[in-house]
Amino acid sequence: VITPLEWINGKLRFLDQTRLPLEEFYCETDEVDVIVDAIKRLAIRGAPLIGIAAAYGVASLRTNVNDAIYIRKHLMDVIKLLESTRPTAVNLFWALQRQSSVLIQWKTNSIADLQKQLLAEAKSIHQEDVEMCEHISSLGAELLPFSCNVLTHCNTGRLATGGRGTALGIITKAWELGRIKHVYIGETRPLLQGARLTAWEIKKWNIPATLITDNTAAYLIQKGKIDVVIVGADRIAMNGDVANKIGTYNLAVLAAHHKIPFYVAAPVSTIDFQVQTGSDITVEERNGREVTEVFGLKIAPEGMGVYSPAFDITPNKYISAIITNLGVLHSPFNDSLQNLRSRGESAH
Ligand code: MRU
Numbered sequence: 001v002i003t004p005l006e007w008i009n010g011k012l013r014f015l016d017q018t019r020l021p022l023e024e025f026y027c028e029t030d031e032v033d034v035i036v037d038a039i040k041r042l043a044i045r046g047a048p049l050i051g052i053a054a055a056y057g058v059a060s061l062r063t064n065v066n067d068a069i070y071i072r073k074h075l076m077d078v079i080k081l082l083e084s085t086r087p088t089a090v091n092l093f094w095a096l097q098r099q100s101s102v103l104i105q106w107k108t109n110s111i112a113d114l115q116k117q118l119l120a121e122a123k124s125i126h127q128e129d130v131e132m133c134e135h136i137s138s139l140g141a142e143l144l145p146f147s148c149n150v151l152t153h154c155n156t157g158r159l160a161t162g163g164r165g166t167a168l169g170i171i172t173k174a175w176e177l178g179r180i181k182h183v184y185i186g187e188t189r190p191l192l193q194g195a196r197l198t199a200w201e202i203k204k205w206n207i208p209a210t211l212i213t214d215n216t217a218a219y220l221i222q223k224g225k226i227d228v229v230i231v232g233a234d235r236i237a238m239n240g241d242v243a244n245k246i247g248t249y250n251l252a253v254l255a256a257h258h259k260i261p262f263y264v265a266a267p268v269s270t271i272d273f274q275v276q277t278g279s280d281i282t283v284e285e286r287n288g289r290e291v292t293e294v295f296g297l298k299i300a301p302e303g304m305g306v307y308s309p310a311f312d313i314t315p316n317k318y319i320s321a322i323i324t325n326l327g328v329l330h331s332p333f334n335d336s337l338q339n340l341r342s343r344g345e346s347a348h
Helices: 032-040 047-059 068-083 090-105 111-143 167-176 193-205 214-222 248-257 333-346
Strands: 005-008 011-015 026-029 148-152 180-186 209-212 228-231 242-245 262-265 311-314 321-324 327-329
Touching (some): 005 047, 026 032, 032 047, 047 068, 090 111, 111 167, 111 321, 148 167, 180 214, 214 248, 242 248, 248 311, 327 333
Parallel strands (some): 148 180, 228 262
Antiparallel strands (some): 005 011, 242 311
């Protein structure tokens, strides 16, 4: 089993995903700065995994100062620092909000107590994600016709979550149930999460799969080779607009044009109950070097200007269903998301 992240002996052990598929290299750290850097450079990536890593980052508080006022201030700074790593995936802010509640509720002033509680919270965030992935995968797999051809984008599997994944979790689950004939993986330029990560995961499952360049999708769908498109999400607005890896919107428009289902899979931690529409979602822009260079090799002239948003926004009208751990949501998403929110609140 692939374990992208694990808490062992007071340290976070994580797989450096930038080195895949060439090398399976693990780092061990109890330094927040190392975790911050790992999230920024996408050594740890994927919306749920970023949240889990940040929660462990707060829990890795290591101190010999016995001053509660100092600790409170220090941890608030650590939370702010972790929040500044990447702006789009709401799971990051959701997980840090949970750690900040632990801090606010800490009344004993015993630092050992606080350390224990922060670690327990990080572990529950991690474990809950395992379970959410299982639910999403089972619910989503049921939606797929038998022996279907799927197209997916980016990486939404074990490498992106605490468990078996979201969109890729559905695909692997559906494979176990005999519902998958073939998987097509978009390479996902510029950082190639499809080619480097999803292809690597899917090979371990021995699922028949084919890698395509992102710009091959239209032709492939036009030829009738795809029955369904499934992707993950980084943030879902209350009207059902979805922020996900750049190139997702292209696929949604294509799917609508060719009348094939376009499914989004995500845990409730990816829903932003504060944001009404996709236009209110901050989309991260990445360094142009990720486009002008491939593994350090220059592929564009020196000084060339670049526009590199990491995500795009898919309008709700292109989405056939949003598969969450609490159920499959349909249009109008305003209603189905509001309904899910009320159910969530009454469960607490
Ligand atoms: O930039 P990344 O690799 O963190 O982007 C990842 C995605 O866009 C995924 O589709 C999303 O986070 C869902 S992962 C279950």
